[in-house]
Amino acid sequence: MGNNLVDKLRKAAIKTPSDYAKFSREIEKIDTLTEINISYLASYTSEVLSPYIVVELAKKGYKGSLYFAPFNQFEQEIHSLDSELYLSDPDVVILHARIEDNHQDLVLRFAKYSDIDLNLMADNIIQRHKLMLEGLRNKSDAKIIVMNFGNILMTEEYFNSSPVIQAQYLFLQRMNNSLVELCNKISSCYVINYQELFNGIGLNNCIDPKLFYMARIPFNSNAQIKFGKVISRTIAASYEPPAKCIVLDLDNTLWGGVIGEDGISGIHLSDEYPGNVFKDFQRALLGLRDQGVLLSIASKNNLNDVLEVFEKHTDCLLKKSDFSSMQIHWENKASSIEKISKELNIGLDSMVFFDDNPVERDWVRKQLPNVKVIEVPKNSMDYLRVLNESTFFDRLALTSEDKARANIYHQEQHRKNDLNNSISVDDFLKDLKMTVQIGFSDDFTITRIVQLLNKTNQFNLTTKRYSSADLIKIINEGGKVLWLSASDRYGDNGIVGVAILVEIKQREWLIDSMLLSCRVIGRKIETVFLAEIIKILDGNNADFVYGQYLPTKKNNLVSNFYNQHSFQLTDKKNNLWEFNLNEGYIIKPNYIEVSIKND
């Protein structure tokens, strides 16, 4: 029922406020979507945004339940524990204190301020935000979304080169920089670029003075719809990691023309039109790769023809080594994608398909409904825009692991090849010269830990999703959050494992979460991890350690994990396994070097 509605929503023409109102009500009746409680604190009448947020979230599979605080009640709601804000138990809190509402002089009388005044004003505004965000974080684990500062009363018809307006713009930029710095220090806190959003909509198209003056409604219904879409998109991005891999066609996608027919000198790929269109697109794809998205190819072509382009075409920015997987043959593309998925150990729902041929797209959609298919426009000049606008790659964080990912996968290829040559698994593993380090989460590692917790599906015993705020709470209550990093002779894999341990009774601990990145499955690293966990808990005088397996569609491979490691099944219904420290002992391989990072 819920999925039908999601489909219906995506296909229906929902354009006007009336349309949104109608569908918003229908969504209220559904209870099969993932529920998210959202609280909105604003300096304006925010209730009007409700149908837009609800409908756009529902299109992404979420049911938003919204609480709108009375306007300008920030401190009252945030600093009081029994306020409606906290009673509504939000998963997400949105905060928007606009200078257009609270500091009209900064907007309309900017010239009256001296530099000293401006610094003071900026400090005050940022300080206020600091107190609000910290106050909120102290009392709630909810994700926080803050809007940055803009001046949407300024339209394109203003003479924007005037020194006053230039100075005002710079002032806003400084405040926005400070705001980003502030939010980086607060866990699970994201900034929406309100300023750029409205500049993009076109300021003339946003404003309806009568709504503002009569009812403090900040902008017209068109702008409300767009704002609602951005908010929903940001919320979804905070729950879902970006796609991990893009599967690309070649002909008329990475270059103009067909390599098999036009030959290497006939395809369009150059610094002149139309070749420069494709060259820029390649550049954009590399940009995706820089952020950790793997590039792969599914193309019906002769491999040698393609390799020739990568090796010899001087304007081809993409090289063979940029691709983590290549399926270049004459079989159907759905099976190519499946093969890539297996090869890279990436779930189909984390893969994006980009192909200029609508027939291919349709085929993949039907065969692999979980794969995300980009609706590629007819005009190749629009490829870049569509790629950058795509929500599939939305991300709210970028870690060094992300940046290095593509290269790590590249290194992985070598390992796989090696595997085919080795004599025995154990020998192979020994040969890898693996070292593992285990440590306790801190400011540097927590982002990666959260990332793994939220995206790892296969080797994940309980598949519990946590935000950094959740983890901090666990630690504060006496729990332990561990990371495991692994390297071998081919390189450093970075942090690839996480465990969360909580004391449930005196001297009895539960392994609340334990996971390993799919990259390092099958190397006994999990055994080493478990053994170290037991050792650490022993050091805490634990008598019993419990582990739980919560089955999902994807984690079948660990269904027997605790059994394999000498845990006893103690509660069949809840799949709870028990390890008695006084009696048991975990055998771990001796070819993996382990060290514990001490704080």
Added chain:
Amino acid sequence: MDEFNLGDSYSDKFIVTEDVVNKFADFSSDFNPIHIDQNFAKSRGYSRQVSHGVIQLSYLSKMIGMDFPGPGSIWMNQTVNWLLPVFVEDTIKIVLTIKGRSSSAKILTLSVEIFNEDNKKVMQGEAQVKITKNLSSQLNNEINELKDLNLLQDSKEYLPNKSNSTQRVALITGASRGIGEAIARKLSSNGFRVVINYRNDANSAKKIVDSIISSGGDAIALQADITISSDILIMSKKIFSKWGRCDVVIHSASPPIKLIKTEQVKYEDISLYLNTHLKGAVLLVENFSKSMIQNKFGRFIFLGSAALYGAPPQGMAAYVTAKEALWGYTKAIATDMAHYGITANMVSPSLTITDLTSEIPARVKEVEAMKSPVRRLVTAEDTAYHVAHLCADYSGYLNGINLPITSSPV
């Protein structure tokens, strides 16, 4: 004035009897023997007594004052040239012809010619007559009625007979339309005989009368300008002679409301409203209270306005002032005359949309309606209902109140 055109003519005959001549001699003390002694007259060469010339002027006075132009005329100027003697028992014919008219000054110039039986002109002259009133044929009828009733010749104050009918009578001023009309209809359906007073719109008044009568009620229409004392006097006499009583007087006549910036208001603007509202009320009380006192029952109800409550709307200084003055008068009557069984009250409705305000766009009316707590505009019937309530016999304890009909607290 418009009825008199150049060339219009009127004539009448009189017999100058010996009796009339002798009475005139008595009246004037002019016993000149030529007028009263036949022998003396003969001795002077006349066949018989010569009538006083002035007697012709008396008949002329009657003609001008009662016939042509008629009542309301003021005889300003007369030239007289007697050409031949008029003897006793002669029949004379007086012919008046309009020789000139001044519409602005409302003055007619008449040629006066008097002829004897042999059609010889005995007198020639010119009269200038000022017309003070629009003379209509209806007025002539009313005059005739009064003549029938022998009222005009009685200069004493007239009091109505103690009526033998117990049906109450109500006079409503300004009853040819709007609130006045609604009140008249309501009172009629409550068993009153009603007098529809109007100033100009005879047709509408007649239609209302006809409609009331055809529903089984009793009504008459009487023209009167209630700012003119004599008009009200005549109207009152007609009412008393027809129905013998007047129990209820409702004063709803009003000039149309004109908005004037207060800083531009002159006293004349205020006078206009004072005349209708206050002077009219005073004249009504003056003419009708005596019979009410006699009958130990009376009701005076004056139309006020919701504009009297709180801050008045802009531009209504003249109107509001006059209505406030009327309210003061109402309270005085209520206090001083109540022991006679007479109550005086005011009823103040919100601006009532009637046919006169039909140029107001439908949307504006609808918005006003929705802004009212009861979500509709006040109707003339709303006011009429409550006026009728105040007129009832049982409302003797409702006195000196200003009843707001506004759908919300004032």
Added chain:
Amino acid sequence: MIDDMKLKEVISNVLGVSIDIINDNSSPDNIDKWDSLSHLNLVMAIEAEFDVELTPEDSMDMLSVKLIRMILSDALNN
């Protein structure tokens, strides 16, 4: 001429009431969900659906469905 069905649909969607109960007399008096906030939603929705601009006075005069129709008519004719 206003598309009456379209207007009723908009009102029904925005206020969250069945289209059957909407008639000329419908107003905040007899529709609970028609409060000050949903009134503004009505203004915005009608502007978007009929592509008109309403003035603040128009907004304040929209005291009943009958009045909405009159006001929308005026706005469309200007």
